[in-house]
Each structure stands twice: as structure tokens, then as C-alpha cells.
Amino acid sequence: xxxxxxxxxxxxxxxxxxxxxxxxxxxxxxxxxxxxxxxxxxxxxxxxxxxxxxxxxxxxxxxxxxxxxxxxxxxxxxxxxxxxxxxxxxxxxxxxxxxxxxxxxxxxxxxxxxxxxxxxxxxx
Numbered sequence: 001x002x003x004x005x006x007x008x009x010x011x012x013x014x015x016x017x018x019x020x021x022x023x024x025x026x027x028x029x030x031x032x033x034x035x036x037x038x039x040x041x042x043x044x045x046x047x048x049x050x051x052x053x054x055x056x057x058x059x060x061x062x063x064x065x066x067x068x069x070x071x072x073x074x075x076x077x078x079x080x081x082x083x084x085x086x087x088x089x090x091x092x093x094x095x096x097x098x099x100x101x102x103x104x105x106x107x108x109x110x111x112x113x114x115x116x117x118x119x120x121x122x123x124x
Contacts, residue, residue: 009105013057014041017101020112026051035088038081042101049095052082054118057103066102067115079121 018028026044033040042053054074056066070078078098086096100115 009057009059010055012105013103014055016057016103016110016112017042017053017055020101020114021051021053024114029089030085033081033085035081035084038077038084040078040081040085043085049097050086050091051097051099051116052078052085053099053101054078055101055103057105060104060106062104066104067100067113067118070100070118075119075121082121 014031018031021042021044022028024046026046028042029045029050030040030043033043040052041055042051044051044053054070056069058066075098082096082098085091086094097117098119098121100118102113102115104111104113
């Protein structure tokens with residue numbers, strides 16, 4: 001894969017992540033959903049519930065695990081967006097999961113790692 005702009009890299013990574021999730025029985029409900037300054041990369045529905053999926057895409061080499069880039073402040077923003085999403089789409093009472101999909105483009109190879117239930121939020 002050629003060097004991509006940051007936005008193109010993110011979009012390509014999200015496309016790869018969607019294909020990966022679809023292959024595992026998820027149904028894509030939304031992509032790049034926004035509520036004000038809050039954003040959700042991918043929202044899926046699977047037999048076990050609703051998944052809010054953060055996608056991290058990079059080109060090799062990387063200095064740390066991509067999943068480590070979803071720090072506590074980022075998790076709080078995703079949780080706040082998820083609360084808005086659940087209210088707007090009348091999905092209360094559904095089991096909710098927060099997942100990460102990392103996509104690493106390393107020359108001709110693309111490596112996808114899935115972190116289901118990457119964190120458990122503390123809704124207050």
C-alpha cells in the first residue's frame with residue numbers, strides 16, 4: 001500500500017474493519033456517526049448486542065500497540081457518544097460493548113487485530 005494521507009488512511013482502515021466485522025456476523029448500523037463534537041467510528045449490531053467500535057489504522061512501522069492509543073479521555077468521549085446514540089436510536093436495554101479494531105498496513109500486508117470488549121465504561 002502506498003503512503004496514504006491521514007484521512008484516506010483512516011477511511012481505508014474503517015473499510016477493512018467493516019469487512020472484518022461483517023465476516024464475523026456483525027451488521028453495520030452506522031459509520032462516522034456524530035453528535036456535536038462526539039464521533040463513533042463504527043456502530044454494529046451482533047447477536048450479543050450493540051458494539052461501538054473504535055478503529056485505529058496506521059502504516060508500519062509503529063512504536064506502540066494501536067489499541068493503546070484509545071486512552072481514558074478517548075474512551076470517555078466514545079462512551080458519551082454511545083449514550084447519545086442509544087437515546088437517539090431508541091436502543092435502551094440492549095447489551096453494549098466497546099471494541100477496538102486495529103489495522104496495520106505493512107507494505108503489501110494488512111494486519112487486523114480485534115479487541116472485543118476492550119474496556120468496560122462506567123456510566124454515571
